[in-house]
Amino acid sequence: MALxxxxxxxxxYEGHTVVENLSFCLEEGDYLCIVGENGSGxxxxxxxxxxxxxxxxxxxxxxxxxxxxxxxxxxxxxxxPQDFPATVEEIVxxxxxxxxxxxxxxxxxxxxxxxxxxxxxxxxxxxxRCCRELSGGQQQRxxxxxxxxxxxxxxxxxxxxxxxxxxxxxxxxxxxxxLNRREKMTVIMVTHDVAAAVKYASHILHLAHRPLFFxxxxxxxxxxxxxxxxxxxxxxx
Amino acid sequence: MMAALTxxxxxxxxxxxVRYAFAVGILIALCSSLLGVTLVLxxxxxxxxxxxxxxxxxxxxxxxxxxxxxxxxxxxITVASAILLxxxxxxxxxxxxxxxxxxSVASLALGYLLLHLFSASSNISGDVCGTxxxxxxxxxxxxADVWLCFAMSLAVIVLFVCFxxxxxxxxxxxxFARAIGVNVGGYNIFIATVIAVVIxxxxxxxxxxxxxxxxxxxxxxxxxxxxxxxxxxLFSACFSVCAAAIxxxxxxxxxxxxxxxxxxxxxxxxxxxFALGGLRPHLGRA
Numbered sequence: 001m002a003l004x005x006x007x008x009x010x011x012x013y014e015g016h017t018v019v020e021n022l023s024f025c026l027e028e029g030d031y032l033c034i035v036g037e038n039g040s041g042x043x044x045x046x047x048x049x050x051x052x053x054x055x056x057x058x059x060x061x062x063x064x065x066x067x068x069x070x071x072x073x074x075x076x077x078x079x080x081p082q083d084f085p086a087t088v089e090e091i092v093x094x095x096x097x098x099x100x101x102x103x104x105x106x107x108x109x110x111x112x113x114x115x116x117x118x119x120x121x122x123x124x125x126x127x128x129r130c131c132r133e134l135s136g137g138q139q140q141r142x143x144x145x146x147x148x149x150x151x152x153x154x155x156x157x158x159x160x161x162x163x164x165x166x167x168x169x170x171x172x173x174x175x176x177x178x179l180n181r182r183e184k185m186t187v188i189m190v191t192h193d194v195a196a197a198v199k200y201a202s203h204i205l206h207l208a209h210r211p212l213f214f215x216x217x218x219x220x221x222x223x224x225x226x227x228x229x230x231x232x233x234x235x236x237x
Numbered sequence: 238m239m240a241a242l243t244x245x246x247x248x249x250x251x252x253x254x255v256r257y258a259f260a261v262g263i264l265i266a267l268c269s270s271l272l273g274v275t276l277v278l279x280x281x282x283x284x285x286x287x288x289x290x291x292x293x294x295x296x297x298x299x300x301x302x303x304x305x306x307x308x309x310x311x312x313x314i315t316v317a318s319a320i321l322l323x324x325x326x327x328x329x330x331x332x333x334x335x336x337x338x339x340x341s342v343a344s345l346a347l348g349y350l351l352l353h354l355f356s357a358s359s360n361i362s363g364d365v366c367g368t369x370x371x372x373x374x375x376x377x378x379x380x381a382d383v384w385l386c387f388a389m390s391l392a393v394i395v396l397f398v399c400f401x402x403x404x405x406x407x408x409x410x411x412x413f414a415r416a417i418g419v420n421v422g423g424y425n426i427f428i429a430t431v432i433a434v435v436i437x438x439x440x441x442x443x444x445x446x447x448x449x450x451x452x453x454x455x456x457x458x459x460x461x462x463x464x465x466x467x468x469x470x471l472f473s474a475c476f477s478v479c480a481a482a483i484x485x486x487x488x489x490x491x492x493x494x495x496x497x498x499x500x501x502x503x504x505x506x507x508x509x510x511f512a513l514g515g516l517r518p519h520l521g522r523a
Contacts, residue, residue, distance in 0.1 A: 050416040069418030075410070084278060086409060087465040093407045098417035104399040130464035150417045 001063035003028045003153060003186055004049075009058035011044050011081045015054075017209075018044045024205055024214045028064060028153060031180045033197035033217075033227070036207035045207070047160050049188070061167060063122065069098050072151025074143050076159045082132055088142050089127040092118055095149025117148040120183075137168025142189070144175065148185075149197045157189040161196075169193075173200055194233050198226070249489050253312040257383045262481050262499070264390035265442045268435045270455035270477030271397050274470055275408045275428060277456040283321060283334065284446060285452040287341035288436045289445035294344030294351075298518055300356040301363075308385070311437055318344075319433035323425050347400075356365050370444040378441065386438055393431055404428065406467050442481075443496030451477065454503040461514035480506050 004026040011019040019041035034042050047053045049060065051068040055076065072095075095117075096110040106114075106181055118124045121141040124132070131139060140160055147155055161169035173233065177200050179185045191197050197204060204220040206229065208214040213225040220226035249255045269285075276282055297315040299307035322337055352361055378386075397404070406414040407424045415421045438449045455473035463469045484499030491498075 052412065052415055071416065073413055073416045075412060079411070082279065083460075083464055084409060085464050085469045086405070090405065090466050091409065094402065094409065094414075095417065097414070097419055099401060099404050100402070104401065106402070128465075133464075146413070164243070193355050 001061075002026055003030075003064050003066055004188075005059075005061040005063065007059045007061065009048075009055045009060060011041060011048055011053070012056040013044070014101070014213070019207060019209055021210050022058070022207075024211065025205075026186065026188070028186055029184050031201045032189070032201055032203045032205060033198050033201035034188065034190045034205045034207060035194055036212075038135075040207045042207055043158065046156060046188075046190055048118070049156060057115055066153055070148030070150060070152040070154075072149070072155045073138070074147045074155065074157040074160055077136060077140055077143075077163050084132060086131055087128055087132060088118065088123055088134075088145075089114065091131060091142055092123075092145045092149060095146045098150045114145075114149060117145040118142075120148060120179070121145040135168065136164050137171060140164065140168075140172055141175070144172075148179070151185065154186045154188065157187065159190055161190065161191070161193065169196075176200070191235075194230050198230070239449075245490060246486065253380075254378065255489065257378045257380070258495075259482075259485055261378060261383055261386045261438075262442050262476055262485050262495075264386060265435070265438050266451060266477040266481035266499075267391045267474055268390050269439055269448070269451040270473045271394070271470065272428070272435055272467075273452040273456040273477075274459065274473055276432065276452055277460070278408050280369055281323070282453050283337050283449070285436060286446075286449040287322060287337035288315055288319055288433060289440060290341040290345045291315055291446040292440055293445040294348035296368060297348035297351045301351050308437065312433070315437050316430050316433040319429035319436075320426050323392055323429040323432075324422075339473050348491060368440070368444060369446045380422065382441075386392060386441070389434055389438060396427075396431065400424070400427070401470075404445070409466075443499055447496045447500050450500040450503050451481075454500075454507045458507045458510035461494070461510050476506060476510075477503075 001023045006022050006024050009019070010017060011022075022045070024032075024170070025081055034045065036042055044053070049068070050071060050073055068116070093106055093111065093114045096106055096114065099100070100106070115124065115127075118127060121144045123138065123141050123145055126134065126138060131133065131142060134142065144157075144160070147157075148170040155176075161172055161175070164172065173196055176187060180187050189197075189201070198221055201217045204213060204217050204226070205211060206220070206225055213220055213223055215223075221230075273285075276284060276303075283484075292311050292315045293312040296307055298314075299310035302310075318340060322340065349365060352365060358366070402412075403419060403424055407421055408420055408427050429514050436448055439451055443451060454470070455477040458476050459469040459473035463472050480503045481499055484502040486496060487502070488495040488498040489492065
């Protein structure tokens with residue numbers, strides 16, 4: 001069975017349908033980019049995969065022992081409060097709560113894991129620094145380390161490079177690619193950046209209230225949907 | 238001069254009600270500062286004010302219907318309002334700050350009206366002033382009041398320590414916390430309940446109009462100087478305890494109103510912390 005499967009899913013807000021007829025299937029180690037215009041239902045799909053919202057029809061199946069609470073989630077950068085007094089270490093460790101139950105403290109093993117995750121995203125040297133003193137790119141790396149703390153197999157990234165300068169964005173893409181290749185982490189990423197999507201992803205899902213395309217990145221570049229969307233975004237940029 | 242003051246203090250401390258007031262005041266200051274950091278960061282600084290007005294209204298009801306132990310009336314009403322207000326922040330017809338303002342003025346007005354219409358007391362303005370500014374309540378505590386206060390403060394502190402990491406996660410990023418399976422709704426209700434408990438306790442110390450000061454000054458001062466969540470919590474607890482101790486000592490010696498004196502000390506200490514934070518932006522450590 002696949003790691004994640006959506007069967008004929010419909011998503012709605014207060015009776016207003018946002019996405020319909022959505023079916024796709026994800027295997028372990030895939031790198032899926034979800035593209036589409038604003039308001040096409042990308043963020044709603046993310047919220048549904050995280051179990052923050054129920055699909056109004058259809059089924060979402062998790063396989064291979066994946067649980068919704070062991071999905072590592074990286075929110076949009078603007079979601080994080082900018083004046084919050086918290087060190088990098090405190091933030092990264094908070095991901096352990098997915099497993100700690102009623103226990104009021106972190107175990108040595110959990111602290112070691114948090115250190116590992118900080119090393120993987122290159123923020124170990126910032127461990128004692130306050131998150132509000134860091135650059136946008138560094139903050140995203142910190143949140144990515146936190147996401148890794150909760151993730152066993154799947155990372156869910158919502159516009160990870162939005163608001164970053166191109167260099168920091170490129171660095172973050174490189175890091176995500178490394179996690180996908182070396183750590184065999186399955187990745188689902190919502191993005192506006194079609195050029196990066198076809199460069200890094202193995203699969204593309206193009207949403208416009210219904211799936212316009214689902215398949216490999218190479219197939220997307222050959223498809224009419226892909227060609228016209230890439231031409232359109234290039235013209236816009 | 239110093240010796241005279243010390244002997245005056247030790248004379249006052251021979252009275253049990255002064256010792257009670259001191260102990261209770263410090264415990265309340267400690268509890269309110271712990272919760273204050275979360276409230277300020279969740280943009281709920283004003284909830285203390287709103288809830289204390291609700292508690293005032295509830296106290297008026299208790300006085301009018303002549304309940305022996307008014308805490309039994311005040312607690313449930315305040316806790317229910319706290320839960321309603323904190324939950325209303327998410328999806329309500331009237332949004333967060335407006336809801337707080339509405340509930341707050343409504344209960345203040347209704348409370349005063351009830352007292353005016355039905356109270357048997359001959360000195361209504363005195364009673365109301367006492368409830369609003371905590372004039373004498375703290376000095377008239379019975380031993381039972383003190384034990385109740387002590388037990389509740391201890392419960393607040395123990396619960397806070399046990400759920401410290403969850404409170405951090407829920408305060409920092411609710412969406413992520415919910416995504417990894419933390420019961421965010423449950424913790425919000427828990428936080429609301431604890432706030433209500435603290436407010437009802439704090440009413441005795443500073444009165445309902447001044448409670449916000451105990452909630453926000455320690456948190457704001459700590460956030461000005463420190464950069465990790467843990468040190469902010471620890472510093473605001475120390476700050477609050479010091480301010481309460483200094484304020485109560487000054488109030489006893491100078492005969493000033495307890496609540497207003499504590500709040501003034503809070504304000505002065507806050508000004509010092511603010512200046513320190515501005516002078517040396519790198520003073521703060523993790």
